Amino acid sequence: MKAIKDSVHDHIPICELAADLLETPELQRLRHIKQLSTVRLVYPSANHTRFEHSLGVYYLAREACSLLDVEGQRAKAVRAAALLHDVGHGPYGHQTEGIIERRLGKHHDEVDDLLGEGRLADVLESHGLDPEEVAGLVAGEGKLGQLVAGELDVDRMDYLVRDAHHTGVPYGTIDHSRLLAALQFRDDRLVLSEGNVQTAEGTLVARALMNATVYRHHVSRIAGAMLERAGERLLDSTDLDATQFARMTDDRLLAALRDCEATADAARRLEHRDLHKRAAWAKLDAVPEEVVTAERERVRRFERDIAEVADVSHDDVLVDTPGEPSMPETSTRVVVDGEVRRLADESPLVEGLRAAGRAQWRLGVYAPEEKIPEVGAAAERVLGVEVE
Amino acid sequence: MKAIKDSVHDHIPICELAADLLETPELQRLRHIKQLSTVRLVYPSANHTRFEHSLGVYYLAREACSLLDVEGQRAKAVRAAALLHDVGHGPYGHQTEGIIERRLGKHHDEVDDLLGEGRLADVLESHGLDPEEVAGLVAGEGKLGQLVAGELDVDRMDYLVRDAHHTGVPYGTIDHSRLLAALQFRDDRLVLSEGNVQTAEGTLVARALMNATVYRHHVSRIAGAMLERAGERLLDSTDLDATQFARMTDDRLLAALRDCEATADAARRLEHRDLHKRAAWAKLDAVPEEVVTAERERVRRFERDIAEVADVSHDDVLVDTPGEPSMPETSTRVVVDGEVRRLADESPLVEGLRAAGRAQWRLGVYAPEEKIPEVGAAAERVLGVEVE
Amino acid sequence: MKAIKDSVHDHIPICELAADLLETPELQRLRHIKQLSTVRLVYPSANHTRFEHSLGVYYLAREACSLLDVEGQRAKAVRAAALLHDVGHGPYGHQTEGIIERRLGKHHDEVDDLLGEGRLADVLESHGLDPEEVAGLVAGEGKLGQLVAGELDVDRMDYLVRDAHHTGVPYGTIDHSRLLAALQFRDDRLVLSEGNVQTAEGTLVARALMNATVYRHHVSRIAGAMLERAGERLLDSTDLDATQFARMTDDRLLAALRDCEATADAARRLEHRDLHKRAAWAKLDAVPEEVVTAERERVRRFERDIAEVADVSHDDVLVDTPGEPSMPETSTRVVVDGEVRRLADESPLVEGLRAAGRAQWRLGVYAPEEKIPEVGAAAERVLGVEVE
């Protein structure tokens, strides 16, 4: 059997189905989408791609199927879904998710159309697989879909460890071998076997610490906000349509931003890491409730108001109100004393982590360095926040 | 400069003071004391010793002094204390701590006498150091003592990472470089600089997860209880005195247990991992308060009572009531918004971890496998516990 | 001091000089040049950049200066040269080196002009450094230049370990801490101290094994040959000049190839890994001497002749005659029995590695998969090789 060397899982054996899928442009495209998009502006080693991550998820799915005695065509479908689970991502992954969802009404895990046509459909069908079924698994549907997308999925097992390996931040190094070995089905529900409350807590904690240290680092958030604004501008200023946009790679998007007058400066700033800085930065309890929960349109209006008050260009003001960190791992099911229980009901850590997530929450208002004083002052007035 | 290769910190440069200290029998003795004593009966790779750990602590102390601009004789004293911080440990480290404290009234970090005489004193004095001052640092006294023994000490930074490396359990892999770089003195108090709440939380969480998964694993606790009982027997049955006992190595203690009739069977069991099993295992809320808080003498009486009710030999019953896990890291001081704060006041995680520690607490009653039914039943009656 | 997290060296402290240099577009550009260019088509985790590598080299240079007691302005100059040593690289690093050298007559380590003007010059001068002197160090000039570019330089120490970390191929994991600690100056010559013949052999062997397994993998060589051909075409078909070409990033070059009719197909093939395959592959003793030593112009003529004989387009034939692997490490100086000796004179391994390098040498002729039969046959005839 062919094999591919991986920096995390070492030797990944490649079945024929995977070999065929890997030759499609849809999967090769993932070589050009970074796993952690703008995080690499903070952690310079974090240049890993969704391609190598997809291989890792494929590998873990293969192991999981083998440990759970899932075999034959069902295992093939799971392996295909694992390998393909990220083909729906737009350029810069999560950073353009909002744009794509608003314009196309579609989440990155809705891949029916991508899998149902062209070479991907051909390859899947030539191996006796139904593209629609594989797309269902990618969306987390059915018993086996839990392996691909769910609170115990192999996606998370791979990315935590891989992101730790590439950023150098150790918190993500979960015990994925133990997690895999602890997987069981109980009434078609994927659970962790007896004695694994701490295994589940370990994963939960790992993601919380990676959130705080890596995924939500303010420099990455600033670059992400700049990128999202530039992406919107690009779509508004050119005849590029949202579907084309969604199929771009990181470097094709950057090239398009460079080539469009309205976004050329943003492109230059992103390329040279000449980023906006924090004009305001405020904790949850220093921000009025209506700002925290403001819808996107409202936030856009805040930006225009702040720009007006500060007498700067609209482009010079970015308001960033992150949602509360999600903690899907809290729904992890673990067998305790013979019964299936939710981690949230079993572990006193869950509430502590939620509170820690809230304590780390910050509203950000970003502006070019030289305009920070006026933008900061205007943000305080317009948003009514107390700035740190 | 001489250097020693280490599996964790790679290349450890050895100053002349350290080279001289390393030649003393007191430090060489630590080659023969395992860092994790009975844990290796669960994690077979965990054979690392207090010798290599001491080198690691020395290395981190050196780095810390350099980053904090501690120089000259003061730095030498800190390095000496770091290298010597474990010379006071008895055989099997923490597992004989209770015996030694009860018989000698001395904790392993009280090393005035060990440092004040013989070759250690000679070496220290020949390098212009006062043994008493070094012993004070080992006990955590004074401003610089916080580096050696305190909630931000280099001891913990080394052992968490080293124990993770050798057990294969990743949770201990804290970000020790960042911790080191974040150390500051504020009014002679060792604190973490601004922006390091998560760094502190990471360490706290790491220790909590290692506690649950490694340090308090029930198999290691069983072996530890057997060892403590055998140690007491040995001292009661022979003319070995407690001071000699405290200076033994792991293998010298095992040899003494083998050679003493009263303990020969325990020695065989420990050597061949033919351990007692759990006859009772109960959660905190299933154990009467008076049992949870029982003093040692009371516990010993419980054991005799259970043995009597079960009609087995006293040796066949071990009652293990662990204290609540300590969390010294919660007193870590971190600079937040310019002010020094206690982690416990700043991080909502602390309360969650405490509760998790309580949820993991178990009373254990251990007996030879074939006597579990009668000992289990007797334990329920005598202790009034509801058994899991 | 500021610090940057690195996946290889962990925590890299950043001095003010480095912090200022890192803000220049010239250094930020290296974020967009992959360290191993086309190797990532074989080893999908190998996405690391010359930016993170440059940080690693800076870190090791800092350590080396400290160990060798190089201080003050001289150390600053070495650190600057280490950080800047790769700014002269063109897009895709070594893969466009030939094009740039032929068109500009300049090697990537000639950086006088880059350092002597614009922001780099400003930053260097503001820190009291002479750009010309720093450029000299980058080129390996003088006593301290050996640390930056020479057979014992910190460049190699970083890339071997980093390439191993990111490819997952362990062979490059040399003992860089020991190498650093063994560095000495003897009569202004950088040497390894007594007892380090094996340390030097270890590095030599590491590079030889990485050459065979990673750097010269045939798939990477094929992609490299395609890229070089496309680069030449681009320069011939557009008004892009060679200086602009040399300052591109990987993704800017790929965008330019996409936008130029003559190279659009090559761009697509590289992006989707739809590469040429081996039409001929021959060992050294199966290739006529005149082909092995043919100059570039001659090789280009071979390509045209093969295309003609095979009746295919010129674009469908690539002839790849690699030079013999260089082994600069064989000139490493080591102190043996008190005298400085060349590794080549001291180690019997050197001759074995040279011979192994020759045994691994292959001539390659590459063509699109469907044209392999005719191109292969034509290559045999035109080149007079016996094909494997």
Added chain:
Amino acid sequence: MKAIKDSVHDHIPICELAADLLETPELQRLRHIKQLSTVRLVYPSANHTRFEHSLGVYYLAREACSLLDVEGQRAKAVRAAALLHDVGHGPYGHQTEGIIERRLGKHHDEVDDLLGEGRLADVLESHGLDPEEVAGLVAGEGKLGQLVAGELDVDRMDYLVRDAHHTGVPYGTIDHSRLLAALQFRDDRLVLSEGNVQTAEGTLVARALMNATVYRHHVSRIAGAMLERAGERLLDSTDLDATQFARMTDDRLLAALRDCEATADAARRLEHRDLHKRAAWAKLDAVPEEVVTAERERVRRFERDIAEVADVSHDDVLVDTPGEPSMPETSTRVVVDGEVRRLADESPLVEGLRAAGRAQWRLGVYAPEEKIPEVGAAAERVLGVEVE
């Protein structure tokens, strides 16, 4: 399935056969025999045991069987042999091999008697295995025996990587996943598949570098020579018989040496690392042929002669004439161009490594530090060597 956490292979699933074997005193005994015996006096982290190594070999054997489609009882026999391959080792492993071979005429891989009686035989038979057949596999007999003991065995794959992990010396980190995946049977001969000359070379080189840096480090050799002398003394001075000696553990041997007057000083020296030093140290071409090839009895006579000339006690002189490093890996079979070839015929590296091994060879004469002058001078005279 039960699993054991390992610091090298992470998660090792344990089949029922292995679980039963692991409970025998014969396997538990390996917890008390260090894998690298006296090497830990040089590399203080190298405290790993033959127990964890045996688990690693078991794990790799399991993987190899699965990749080679060896199934059912044959696979069980291979797994048993892998787990049991080291039960024949005496205390301190290779360091007492000579004593045991001379006195019992038996090599550590002759385990027929150990496997054929007592609990091991019971366990093997209860799983339908023939102890004699398993012992044959341990000795490398038959087609499948090559997996357990041969130039491509899983023993070497484990120990190189494990020794690297625990010493911190990276050279042993071979690509064991690739080795495993490349294994094939050709006419019942275990070979590496096409394209794996470098994989084989990598292993060969790894062992050569580990030999030079770790396994044959002079401090470990000195301690080994002291231990062998003490072992002989112990057997000559007490009524301990050689069979009992051979079944001891490291710490039981040390205890016995302490308790015997003739060896108590050696025991103290070994325990406190108060070792002899090199009184003479000479290269191959500085040592007369007759000394290099001297039989053991002759060497013992040299020692007595040197002691007499130097006027010191016989105990104060140890002569150490190591054999040439063996290179079994050179017989590795690799498929090249469709044919099976010996690595020695295929790789020019083999000759270089042999020569490097000879260049590293040293005769050693060891004595207590204070007696080095007289012993060194006497050694020069008696042995006719030119000392370095």
